[in-house]
Amino acid sequence: xxxxxxxxxxxxxxxxxxxxxxxxxxxxxxxxxxxxxxxxxxxxxxxxxxxxxxxxxxxxxxxxxxxxxxxxxxxxxxxxxx
Numbered sequence: 001x002x003x004x005x006x007x008x009x010x011x012x013x014x015x016x017x018x019x020x021x022x023x024x025x026x027x028x029x030x031x032x033x034x035x036x037x038x039x040x041x042x043x044x045x046x047x048x049x050x051x052x053x054x055x056x057x058x059x060x061x062x063x064x065x066x067x068x069x070x071x072x073x074x075x076x077x078x079x080x081x082x
Contacts, residue, residue, distance in 0.1 A: 001037055001038065001039045001040070001053070001057070002039070002040045002041070003039070003040070003041040003042060003045045003049065003050065003053060004042050004045075005042040005044045005045065007045055007046070007049050009021060009053055011024055011025065011028065012028070018052060018053065018056060021053065021056040021057075021060070022056045022059045022060045023060075025037070025056070025057060025060035025061075025062065026060045026061060029060060029061055029062065035061060035062055035063045035064070036062055036063060036064040036065070036066065037057050037062045037064070037065050037066070038065075038066045038067075038068050039053065039054065039057065039065055039066070039067055039068065040067075040068035040069075041053075041067075
């Protein structure tokens with residue numbers, strides 16, 4: 001799963017309305033039998049948006065959520081100041 005810089009949520013590279021996320025993810029968990037989710041969120045996404053998505057993931061029945069990160073780019077002033 002991913003959340004891009006404009007807060008669009010993606011499930012398997014397809015945009016999904018956050019209000020439909022729980023049902024879509026339940027279906028995916030049932031289909032695949034995989035009950036863990038990796039979530040990647042752009043650093044510009046507000047913390048609250050990430051928490052809403054994580055809550056939906058848990059409600060869908062995912063037992064584990066892993067946060068995917070990328071190393072800070074050298075020379076990136078935004079990354080250095082955070």
